[in-house]
Structure formats: C-alpha cells, structure tokens
Amino acid sequence: MPFNHNDHYHRTLLRLVPDGCKTALDVGCGTGRFARRLASRGIEVDAVDPAAEVIEAATAQGGGPRFHHADITRMELPEARYDYISCLASIHHVPFGTVAALRDALAPGGVLAILGCYPERSAVDYAWSLAAIPINAAARLAVAAGPRDREGTPMAPVKPPEMSLQDIRREAGVLLPGSTIRRLLFWRYLIVYCRT
Ligand SMILES: C[S@@+](CC[C@H](N)C(=O)[O-])C[C@H]1O[C@@H](n2cnc3c(N)ncnc32)[C@H](O)[C@@H]1O
Known part of the structure; x- marks a missing residue:
C-alpha cells in the first residue's frame, strides 16, 4: 500500500505519550513500525501480535521493543503497569470489551490511545x-x-471492521469513562483515555 493510513497518524499518537513515560504496550503491532518509534524515545516497549510472520519480521528488524507472539485476549496483563498503551487498527480484530483489560493495565496517569477503523x-x-x-x-x-x-x-x-462508530462511542463511554473519541479523516477514529 503506497500510503499507509495507520502510519499517517503516528505523529498524532506520539503526541499523546505522557511526559515521563517509561513503559508502553503496542497491541497488534504488525511489523513493529510504531513500537520502534516508541522505543526510539527510550521507552521500554512490549509489542504483541499473534501473526507469526509479522512478529518474525518485527523481531528481525529489532529496534528496541520486546516483541511477543501472542493474542492480547489470552494474555494476563499486569495491573497498572504501562504508562502508554497503543492500538493501531487492531481493536476491531478482537472483542471491543478487550479495552477493559487494557484500561486496567494502565499505570496511574497512563494513556490508552486507540486508533480504530469503522465501517460506513x-x-x-x-x-x-x-x-x-x-x-x-x-x-x-x-x-x-x-x-x-x-x-x-x-x-x-x-x-474489515464491523462495529459502527455509534456503537463504539457508546461502548467506550461505558468501559472508558471520561475518554474522548473523535473521527479522523482516513476511515479512522481516535479514542484517548487517561487513567487518573
Ligand atoms: C491492520 S493490522 C495493523 C498492524 C499495525 N498496528 C500497523 O499499524 O501497521 C492489525 C494487526 O492486529 C493483529 N491482531 C489480530 N488479532 C489480534 C489479537 N487477538 N491480539 C493482538 N493483535 C491482534 C493482526 O495480526 C495485525 O497485525
């Protein structure tokens, strides 16, 4: 794909990294482009994806993150561990309720940023x-x-995403209270949740 919609929003997502961020989790990291950008800032990054071939490629490229061949819905995430959690075009691959586990894995002051896809x-x-x-x-x-x-x-x-933006707004309101959600241009939305 000559123009990658997810990569286009990397700068937006990097601006959401909280000051003093030490630990991050990238969910559905693919070949690890965003995880490497986080690691290049000196952040300790766990990056997770269940697709063997992309995790192999990510690991071969290196660049700092710890790449895990794993399904996020089957992982026991540590409570209150991460200062920043990112999901780039991956949340529609799993039940939306997975965000509750991501929320609980945020350290106090941590930020969950979900760049999501929605159907028209x-x-x-x-x-x-x-x-x-x-x-x-x-x-x-x-x-x-x-x-x-x-x-x-x-x-x-x-x-292909299946959950409508209207349903996503409603679910996010319940599971991520106080979060913001906005529509982005290239068939994407952005949820930002900060743990107090
Ligand atoms: C559209 S790709 C996005 C990849 C990457 N985040 C990017 O921006 O290029 C969605 C990714 O979510 C991953 N994924 C699918 N099911 C998953 C799961 N259960 N846990 C974690 N990641 C998953 C896929 O393997 C795929 O790499």
Whole structure:
C-alpha cells in the first residue's frame, strides 16, 4: 500500500505519550513500525501480535521493543503497569470489551490511545469518506513518488471492521469513562483515555 493510513497518524499518537513515560504496550503491532518509534524515545516497549510472520519480521528488524507472539485476549496483563498503551487498527480484530483489560493495565496517569477503523453505516460516515477520497488519492500519488518500503516485509493481517462508530462511542463511554473519541479523516477514529 503506497500510503499507509495507520502510519499517517503516528505523529498524532506520539503526541499523546505522557511526559515521563517509561513503559508502553503496542497491541497488534504488525511489523513493529510504531513500537520502534516508541522505543526510539527510550521507552521500554512490549509489542504483541499473534501473526507469526509479522512478529518474525518485527523481531528481525529489532529496534528496541520486546516483541511477543501472542493474542492480547489470552494474555494476563499486569495491573497498572504501562504508562502508554497503543492500538493501531487492531481493536476491531478482537472483542471491543478487550479495552477493559487494557484500561486496567494502565499505570496511574497512563494513556490508552486507540486508533480504530469503522465501517460506513450512516450518511455522515459516507460524507466523511467522500471528503477523504480525493485527499487519499493525492497522498497515494505523493507517497508512490517517494522511496519504497523495505522489500519483502510481510503485510500485517487486515480485517474489515464491523462495529459502527455509534456503537463504539457508546461502548467506550461505558468501559472508558471520561475518554474522548473523535473521527479522523482516513476511515479512522481516535479514542484517548487517561487513567487518573
Ligand atoms: C491492520 S493490522 C495493523 C498492524 C499495525 N498496528 C500497523 O499499524 O501497521 C492489525 C494487526 O492486529 C493483529 N491482531 C489480530 N488479532 C489480534 C489479537 N487477538 N491480539 C493482538 N493483535 C491482534 C493482526 O495480526 C495485525 O497485525
């Protein structure tokens, strides 16, 4: 994919890393691009993905994170451990209720950032998609003209999202009280939850 929607939001997600962050968890890390960016800031990063080929590629590239070949829904996450938890385009691969375990794994003052995908269901969803299409096309052209990604790097598994943005807002309100959720341009939303 010449223009990667998830990578496009890395800077937004990095701005959410709390001051003094020491530990982070990246859920559904794929080949580890975001986890490496966190580790490059001196953060101790656990990065988790159940897809063997992407974890192999991530481990081979190294760059600091501890890569775990694991399913987040089957892990016993330590309570109050992480200062920052990120999920980039991965929460729709697991039941949304998984966010409760992520919430509990946050240290006091920690931040959970979920960059999620949603299906087009409402007129507003379609209107946003229409707005995104020309910008997406221009971005794809610009990226295609630039340097190529590393050859042979496997693609992280993808899955179409099923939960509507309306349902996600409702569930997030229950499971992540006080969180904010906003729609982003490229078929994404961003949930930010801070543990007090
Ligand atoms: C669309 S990819 C996104 C990968 C990466 N976060 C990125 O931004 O490039 C979704 C990732 O979620 C992972 N995933 C699927 N089920 C998972 C689970 N149960 N626990 C953790 N990760 C999972 C997939 O293997 C895949 O690598």
